[in-house]
Amino acid sequence: MPLLLHDPVAHWLVVAAAVVVVSGETVATYLGHAREGKRRVFGSLADSVLLYANGRGAAVRQDRGTRLIVALALYLAIAAALAAARIPRLRVDADNWWTLGLGLAIVFAGAALRDWAILSLGRYFRREVTIETGQRIVRRGPYRTLRHPSYTGICLILAGFGLTFGSWVSAVVALLIVFAGILPRIYVEEHALAQAFGSDYTAYATSTDRMLPHVW
Numbered sequence: 001m002p003l004l005l006h007d008p009v010a011h012w013l014v015v016a017a018a019v020v021v022v023s024g025e026t027v028a029t030y031l032g033h034a035r036e037g038k039r040r041v042f043g044s045l046a047d048s049v050l051l052y053a054n055g056r057g058a059a060v061r062q063d064r065g066t067r068l069i070v071a072l073a074l075y076l077a078i079a080a081a082l083a084a085a086r087i088p089r090l091r092v093d094a095d096n097w098w099t100l101g102l103g104l105a106i107v108f109a110g111a112a113l114r115d116w117a118i119l120s121l122g123r124y125f126r127r128e129v130t131i132e133t134g135q136r137i138v139r140r141g142p143y144r145t146l147r148h149p150s151y152t153g154i155c156l157i158l159a160g161f162g163l164t165f166g167s168w169v170s171a172v173v174a175l176l177i178v179f180a181g182i183l184p185r186i187y188v189e190e191h192a193l194a195q196a197f198g199s200d201y202t203a204y205a206t207s208t209d210r211m212l213p214h215v216w
Contacts, residue, residue, distance in 0.1 A: 002085045002166035003095050010100055014164050017104050021111045021157060028115035032122045066185040073181020077158050081174040085165035095166035103163030103171070110156025117142050117150035137197055137204050145208055147190070151182045152211045186210065 004010040084090050093099075120141030142149035155175055162174035193201045210216050 002091060003097070003100060004164060004166065010097075010164075013100070013104065014161070017107050017161075017164070021107065024111050024115050025118060028118040032119045066188050069184050070178075070181050073178050074154075074158070076181075077174040077177040078161065080177055081158075081162040081165050081167075081170035084170045084173050085162075085167040087167075090169040091167045094163065094168045099166070099168075100164050103160045103165075106160030106163065107157050108160075110153040110158075110160060112153075113142065113156065114150045114153030117153065137193075137200050139204070139208075143208075145213055146211060147205065147208050148182075148186055148211050151186065154182065155179055155211070 004014050085095075120143060146152060155178055158178045159171045159175040162171035190201075190205070194205075
């Protein structure tokens with residue numbers, strides 16, 4: 001069995017990491033909402049480009065069901081990673097304390113990036129693709145270099161947990177599944193932004209990367 005399934009310390013370390021991830025996002029969302037009272041944001045489940053509103057306006061949802069797709073991808077990624085970790089030959093050179101520690105470090109790095117993105121978005125962080133009238137694109141925090149840093153954070157979190165399960169294969173499987181689930185959301189967000197902000201968004205997009213600096 002994987003280390004976290006037969007060693008109580010390993011098990012509770014992974015559980016504690018999950019609690020930290022959820023709690024961190026909750027706190028980041030609360031703090032962002034509390035201090036960004038006059039900001040308007042184009043938001044989503046995992047990330048958005050920070051926007052300032054020039055005035056109040058109606059919110060237009062353009063999610064197209066991608067919130068559900070991302071949620072399903074998260075659950076499927078965890079289930080598939082656990083299933084892979086239960087196969088002994090897929091745990092070669094990974095089911096040990098060193099890789100458990102590395103996996104937790106990746107989880108916390110991803111959580112920190114995601115929380116930074118949420119704080120940057122402020123009180124209008126949304127879990128559905130939403131655009132309000134009277135907005136302009138503004139770079140802030142990780143959005144200065146990445147258009148979807150929060151999605152990068154999610155990918156790191158899932159890959160890290162996959163590795164804590166005791167398998168490099170689990171880490172890759174979790175990463176690929178969640179990335180596949182995020183791709184439709186990225187398409188919908190970028191399409192909505194391009195329609196709403198035209199050349200301003202085009203200029204922003206050409207000066208930034210999507211999820212990984214200098215790669216994509």
